[in-house]
Amino acid sequence: MAPEVDPEINPLIWKAIELKRLLRFWYKDRERIVEPHDYGIHKGVVKLFGYQVAGSSSQKLPNWRWAEQDLISGLELLDRTFAGGRPTKSGKHQKWDKLFIRVKSADTGKK
Incomplete structure (x- = not known):
């Protein structure tokens, strides 16, 4: 059975x-x-991959974070913007079963 997208x-x-x-949300009891x-x-689960810039974390911030859609609550779209895609250490993106959308690059406007 295919994973469902929360409407x-x-x-x-x-x-x-x-x-x-930017987005603000609660994930596993942390903002x-x-x-x-x-x-x-x-890996068969609907997820958001993002760069956490603030809020609560058990690890150092800022840093890359996964969030399973089913565990996200209180989602809020903030007015604050960001430049766009960030370079990765490896220069490679995550491998997705199906990618719905990716932010455009900060420098070129490309996906």
Whole structure:
């Protein structure tokens, strides 16, 4: 059975990625403020991959974070924007089963 996209969460994530706007949400009892970069199906689960810039974390911030769609609550689109795609240490992107949307690059405007 294919994973389902949450109709309440999906449009906000999509809009945030298209407009390069930060998202605030709760994930596993912690508030996260992230730059949303990728949204899709990863290892059979609908997930958001983003760069967490603020909020609560058990690890050092800022840093890259996964968020399973089903564990996201209180999703809010913020007015604050970000530049776009960030370079990765390896220069490679995550491998997705199906990528719905990826933020455009900060420098070139390319996906």
